[in-house]
Amino acid sequence: MRKITFLFAVLFITIAVHAQQALWGGSQIVSPEINNDNTVTFRLLAPNAQTVQITGDFLPTRKMKTPYGDFDVPGTENLTKNDKGIWEFKSNILSSELYSYNFIVNGVKVLDPSNVYMNRDVNTVTNIFIIKGIPGDLYSVNNVKHGSVTRLWYYSQTVNKARRLTVYTPAGYNDGNKMYPVLYLLHGMGGDEEAWMALGRMSEVLDNLIAQGKAQPMIVVMTNGNITQDAAPGESALGLTQPNMQLPKTMNGEFEEAFPEVIKFIDSHFRTISDKADRAICGLSMGGFHSKFISAQYPDMFDYVGLFSAAMLPNNGVTSEVYKNADNKVKVQFSKKPKLYWIGIGKTDFLYKYNVEYRKFLDDNKFKYTYMETEGGHIWRNWRIYLTEFAQKLFK
Amino acid sequence: MRKITFLFAVLFITIAVHAQQALWGGSQIVSPEINNDNTVTFRLLAPNAQTVQITGDFLPTRKMKTPYGDFDVPGTENLTKNDKGIWEFKSNILSSELYSYNFIVNGVKVLDPSNVYMNRDVNTVTNIFIIKGIPGDLYSVNNVKHGSVTRLWYYSQTVNKARRLTVYTPAGYNDGNKMYPVLYLLHGMGGDEEAWMALGRMSEVLDNLIAQGKAQPMIVVMTNGNITQDAAPGESALGLTQPNMQLPKTMNGEFEEAFPEVIKFIDSHFRTISDKADRAICGLSMGGFHSKFISAQYPDMFDYVGLFSAAMLPNNGVTSEVYKNADNKVKVQFSKKPKLYWIGIGKTDFLYKYNVEYRKFLDDNKFKYTYMETEGGHIWRNWRIYLTEFAQKLFK
Numbered sequence: 001m002r003k004i005t006f007l008f009a010v011l012f013i014t015i016a017v018h019a020q021q022a023l024w025g026g027s028q029i030v031s032p033e034i035n036n037d038n039t040v041t042f043r044l045l046a047p048n049a050q051t052v053q054i055t056g057d058f059l060p061t062r063k064m065k066t067p068y069g070d071f072d073v074p075g076t077e078n079l080t081k082n083d084k085g086i087w088e089f090k091s092n093i094l095s096s097e098l099y100s101y102n103f104i105v106n107g108v109k110v111l112d113p114s115n116v117y118m119n120r121d122v123n124t125v126t127n128i129f130i131i132k133g134i135p136g137d138l139y140s141v142n143n144v145k146h147g148s149v150t151r152l153w154y155y156s157q158t159v160n161k162a163r164r165l166t167v168y169t170p171a172g173y174n175d176g177n178k179m180y181p182v183l184y185l186l187h188g189m190g191g192d193e194e195a196w197m198a199l200g201r202m203s204e205v206l207d208n209l210i211a212q213g214k215a216q217p218m219i220v221v222m223t224n225g226n227i228t229q230d231a232a233p234g235e236s237a238l239g240l241t242q243p244n245m246q247l248p249k250t251m252n253g254e255f256e257e258a259f260p261e262v263i264k265f266i267d268s269h270f271r272t273i274s275d276k277a278d279r280a281i282c283g284l285s286m287g288g289f290h291s292k293f294i295s296a297q298y299p300d301m302f303d304y305v306g307l308f309s310a311a312m313l314p315n316n317g318v319t320s321e322v323y324k325n326a327d328n329k330v331k332v333q334f335s336k337k338p339k340l341y342w343i344g345i346g347k348t349d350f351l352y353k354y355n356v357e358y359r360k361f362l363d364d365n366k367f368k369y370t371y372m373e374t375e376g377g378h379i380w381r382n383w384r385i386y387l388t389e390f391a392q393k394l395f396k
Numbered sequence: 397m398r399k400i401t402f403l404f405a406v407l408f409i410t411i412a413v414h415a416q417q418a419l420w421g422g423s424q425i426v427s428p429e430i431n432n433d434n435t436v437t438f439r440l441l442a443p444n445a446q447t448v449q450i451t452g453d454f455l456p457t458r459k460m461k462t463p464y465g466d467f468d469v470p471g472t473e474n475l476t477k478n479d480k481g482i483w484e485f486k487s488n489i490l491s492s493e494l495y496s497y498n499f500i501v502n503g504v505k506v507l508d509p510s511n512v513y514m515n516r517d518v519n520t521v522t523n524i525f526i527i528k529g530i531p532g533d534l535y536s537v538n539n540v541k542h543g544s545v546t547r548l549w550y551y552s553q554t555v556n557k558a559r560r561l562t563v564y565t566p567a568g569y570n571d572g573n574k575m576y577p578v579l580y581l582l583h584g585m586g587g588d589e590e591a592w593m594a595l596g597r598m599s600e601v602l603d604n605l606i607a608q609g610k611a612q613p614m615i616v617v618m619t620n621g622n623i624t625q626d627a628a629p630g631e632s633a634l635g636l637t638q639p640n641m642q643l644p645k646t647m648n649g650e651f652e653e654a655f656p657e658v659i660k661f662i663d664s665h666f667r668t669i670s671d672k673a674d675r676a677i678c679g680l681s682m683g684g685f686h687s688k689f690i691s692a693q694y695p696d697m698f699d700y701v702g703l704f705s706a707a708m709l710p711n712n713g714v715t716s717e718v719y720k721n722a723d724n725k726v727k728v729q730f731s732k733k734p735k736l737y738w739i740g741i742g743k744t745d746f747l748y749k750y751n752v753e754y755r756k757f758l759d760d761n762k763f764k765y766t767y768m769e770t771e772g773g774h775i776w777r778n779w780r781i782y783l784t785e786f787a788q789k790l791f792k
Contacts, residue, residue, distance in 0.1 A: 030638075048446070048503035107444035110506035116521055116629065117636045120512050130636055143633040145549075146558065152544035152570060162542065174548060174665055233512065237539040240513045240526055242426075269570055 047085025056101030096133025144211035145171035186283025253320020282306025443481025452497030492529025540607035541567035560627035582679025649716020678702025
């Protein structure tokens with residue numbers, strides 16, 4: 001075994017020296033360490049830093065004033081340095097969730113070098129960790145049967161180019177000839193076909209709900225809702241250009257108009273049950289806006305509609321056919337009795353008031369919908385909860 | 397359009413405040429900026445830092461002494477601070493490649509907050525960028541037809557558990573009934589079924605070579621070669637535990653013995669041409685070791701074998717059937733005239749001398765093989781080159 005050990009040692013060195021780790025005599029830093037009582041200890045080896053702070057969504061928020069109003073932003077805490085140059089902070093007891101954080105070293109926001117797990121949200125990267133329990137276990141890979149996830153390209157005749165899709169097929173799909181219902185799951189502004197996978201923990205949520213018998217096995221299709229974008233950042237011919245929040249034409253009707261060709265592609269390339277009763281659409285923020293207009297424009301297409309923190313805004317100045325006579329289209333949609341029209345929003349969401357207005361319109365017309373109101377604002381924590389709730393009500 | 401603009405603004409704030417960016421009046425940092433002459437400018441906003449350095453594989457290496465010998469490690473350069481608190485470093489003119497780097501702020505290795513593109517290599521994360529040209533363009537997503545990439549699970553009877561696979565199917569696979577040859581592409585120690593995708597730029601290389609008519613359309617299967625590991629870090633029920641370099645049983649024969657069931661699964665779930673002439677296996681380092689022993693153990697299985705910087709070590713003390721009479725098995729393998737036996741290694745690789753010994757054995761026996769020697773050592777830059785070379789010689 002001597003030679004094998006040699007290989008281990010040398011490969012370990014090869015990795016470690018590239019990592020600039022304190023290899024010889026240096027201690028191995030564990031961070032984050034989730035303690036038995038669900039406090040979490042964060043550590044950073046930084047003997048020469050003057051200040052190290054942590055910011056994350058598990059800390060009490062603080063108010064930030066902006067020209068557009070006051071915003072709740074994650075708070076900040078100081079780490080304390082010990083005599084070995086290791087900075088440390090221990091959190092309060094945390095309830096079960098998927099949390100994100102960054103360190104701030106001498107004023108520079110950095111990722112935790114001891115934690116390889118991170119999420120990109122548009123152009124921001126944070127480290128993540130999960131506290132066990134409910135809902136954290138739903139967001140975790142458990143010892144259950146897993147679905148498959150495929151990244152593939154379809155050709156859009158509407159915009160005359162190939163566009164990327166992320167498609168989840170449930171456990172069992174690869175081992176039979178069964179046909180499945182389909183959920184179309186749309187992202188928000190700045191997002192892409194990877195957002196629900198990474199930030200929404202979509203495949204974990206569906207794997208777990210299906211394994212527990214709480215959701216029907218279904219195909220889940222994640223499109224790229226930015227019609228001018230072929231694919232997520234890094235996955236298109238734009239190369240490794242940095243993500244841009246303000247993409248053009250995201251809410252001008254083109255994506256909604258082109259949506260039937262996505263359904264056509266999915267129906268011809270996957271074993272779907274291709275009817276209204278076995279098709280759902282939902283989305284967050286801009287994706288909720290898209291879901292509202294797509295489902296109203298094509299009222300025979302979806303029996304299940306989910307609007308998560310939806311951007312229920314007036315469409316002043318946008319001339320697309322999709323947005324014309326919007327109220328009438330919703331009336332036609334409800335006359336065809338969709339099985340579920342689901343709305344969820346956080347109490348402090350900046351879009352809350354627009355959802356109140358839209359619900360008033362639905363109420364005034366006696367249109368039946370299911371409503372969920374949660375704490376917090378326009379955040380992924382809520383969208384994971386909404387997906388979990390919505391998915392359990394589908395195709396039953 | 398006023399309301400839409402409001403949505404843009406507020407969503408942008410929501411993202412930006414979470415990102416702790418200097419929003420109001422703060423400048424937007426561009427880093428890395430690839431200049432027209434292929435110098436690269438790196439920038440970091442860090443007014444309160446005392447020192448900012450950069451380390452990366454585009455800088456001249458330096459020698460690092462270790463108990464196991466001297467190692468070439470990436471060099472380090474200082475950034476210079478301007479009066480706005482922005483630190484900057486401009487590289488020399490760089491030849492085309494995919495490069496990686498980190499900043500070091502007051503002694504702490506950090507990622508570049510202006511660059512969302514990064515690679516994980518075992519437990520180390522670095523930012524990446526690509527300089528156009530050859531070979532950089534091969535590692536880039538170009539405006540060509542793209543294959544699909546699927547992450548799925550197969551049940552291993554041998555180890556009695558589900559294990560994860562990453563499978564590339566070429567452009568056109570989803571739109572026909574054609575059967576395809578298969579390349580099994582194995583990772584090295586500390587790697588997993590994601591390593592060739594992320595660090596090896598496998599799907600980009602194959603998309604581009606196939607689009608240029610230089611490689612045959614083929615299915616590429618990336619297994620997890622760590623038999624005790626179900627899936628890549630973060631993708632198994634181990635949860636978000638940090639990657640571990642020293643996994644047990646990685647070179648004890650179990651993975652090699654279990655390999656036929658992977659082939660059986662792939663042949664029964666994908667449209668493969670299931671014969672020796674349409675099956676290839678290759679791998680880097682430990683994956684080269686695996687490829688050598690699997691192809692010799694099953695001499696009627698693979699017509700194409702690629703050993704990339706292979707761990708050609710003596711197997712003292714390991715008792716698996718797979719390693720018994722190894723030389724004789726290779727002799728049987730060559731008696732069956734494989735179409736290609738390909739060896740590649742870097743001149744300064746710590747495994748170089750073991751490859752010299754193995755090539756002497758092949759030469760002494762007059763076994764024909766193709767040999768490529770490159771600059772540098774045990775690094776991904778070489779493995780991407782070897783994949784590019786090897787893939788072009790397959791199934792022709």
